[in-house]
Amino acid sequence: MAATRRVLRYVPGGRPGRGPWVAAVCSAFFYLYAGVLVARLSAWIDLFRSPAPDGVGGAVAAAAGLVLFYAAAVYPGIVDERASGKVFADRSRRFRAHKPAVVGLVVFLFFLGVSLLAPLIAPYDPSVQTDPAVERYQSPSASHLFGTDKFGRDILSRVIFGARVSLGVGVSAVLLATLLGTLVGAASGYAGGRVDDAAMRVVDGLLAFPRLLLLLTLVAFFANSIWLVVAVLALTGWMGFARLIRAEVLVLKESDFVQAAVAGGVGRGRIVWRHLIPNTLGTVVVAATLRFAMLILLESYLSFLGLGVQPPTPSWGGMVFDGREVLVAAWWVSAFPGLAIVGAVVACNLVGDGLRDALDVRMG
């Protein structure tokens, strides 16, 4: 299939002609990852819940997570890269010229790597409580770089594991929201007329609804689970995408190549799927990256309010909450998870800005 070759040329660093074996190996990995991702979605999600994931399943799922990011962030580059190597090189150069974006990407990849490899790099078990009399509220030191909390747990280890919740919830929610928003937006924009009007009024209505309130209500009503948080975040977050994609589709559907396709006898579904959606991918990726940052923040709010992930599973928002009573005496309890939130959010936003410039996407 065409997709194979697109990936092939990207993986060897955007430089064509590195030899077919590199390409073959890379594409094999891509499909392996993609397959695993589908097959092991549940295992991957389990990662966020249990601090110690089950051996193989966890590792496999971790790899799948990497692919997700790879596929989402790099796909538009791949498409054009196959064209000549020039376009991708050009976009890549434009991205790299945007220094803050490169810093953001490095920080983001660092966070991602940390979250995926948490069991390997965390110095302590994040949820095991030690002797409170000895270990409680220790300030940062060589043995506990970020100090300890009131149960004597290592803050560094908890921040590392907390990255799983924050990034995992963010990724899942943003993927669901993007998917839903893109489909609704594309269908609505292409159908036009009354269908479009109806869909957009629904979007308006949902946008008018106070999101946090809805979240709080739902989480309070139903059994608290990470899935509920993901679902609610996704279901309240797709409208922005829908509007964005609809606007894009409204322009694209008048374009000559769409008219040419219709004149060639291509059906409606295929027009949307093959001709409209692929041409909006740049916008989708940029919007998703920026939205991702927002979702990390939202998840932190929820955890801070005690409605996110339940203890003892560490989450950044929950940890900030834990430290609020001892902010003066033991600032490290809140400060480090707080810094992690800031770091991840800023990094995402920088990457989003860089991608926007590199892919030439106009955002509303």
Add this chain to the structure above:
Amino acid sequence: MNSETLLEITNLTCSFRTAEGVARAVDNVSFSVMRGETLGVVGESGCGKTVTALAILRLIPSPPGKIDAGKIVYKGTDLLTLRQREMRKIRGNEISMIFQEPMTSLNPVFTCGYQIDEAVILHQKVGKKEARERTIEMLHLVGNPDPPVCANSYPHQLSGGMRQRVMIAMALSCRPSLLIADEPTTALDVTIQAQILELLQSLRERFGMAVLMITHDLGVVAETAQRVVVMYAGEVVEVGRVDDVFHHPGHPYTIGLQESIARGSQKGRRLKAIPGRVPDPADYPSGCRFRDRCPLAEARCAAEVRLREAAPRHFTRCWKDMTPSKAP
């Protein structure tokens, strides 16, 4: 309708709803296309050429556009009565269309080869391998120097002329019986224009298809067409063989069009333009629609003027006799 007729349009009327009222972009248009011939359709912008072409494929955007009346009979079936599903089988398969803008008529995110493959697979029910073979063959036929490379190129890597060749390859990949070419050379360099026209000619002969050549350029018609339809303000004002129409134009508008072509022989003289503008389609004048701009207009022109056979197989919508047309 005899067996030589491929497409017969009868009393086609299309209108668009606009803020100013209902605009009749195409009004009672009738003409037919014979098998294997090139029929030129000429006229100024806004005279209804493109709308007629879109109507044949039922591509008029609706709303605001609408086909109000008429028949478009293709190989014995009225296209206007077909269901969407049946119509899709006609589009690109039986009747293909190429557009004015080769720069934007290809999807930028797929390779040219992929897009031609798609057309072939869609209509011919063949596998990917076979489709690709056909694609390479078509690219070769349209004069691409290196079809396999072109097939793997993205549209932005090709020049305008090469893109138009790819569009032609795509349009002809299913061997249609009728090709509608809507100003296929307007956006191209003059040198490329001639090449593309020549290419269309040779492919027409090779595949025995008919071509409906829509253009505002009389030169293009003279070079390619056997018969010509002159349209003005949504109406057909003159129909005939190219020789007859060019040498003995039967309508003042056709004469005006001819005179506004820059020619070497008229060097130093001022180029004649037709004064005034095409009337507003929402508010056509009564009688002859050209009379406001016509140098020969008289009071009688305000009455309805019908298309009449001024000479054998040469029709005009003017009651005056211009230079007498010799019978063929």
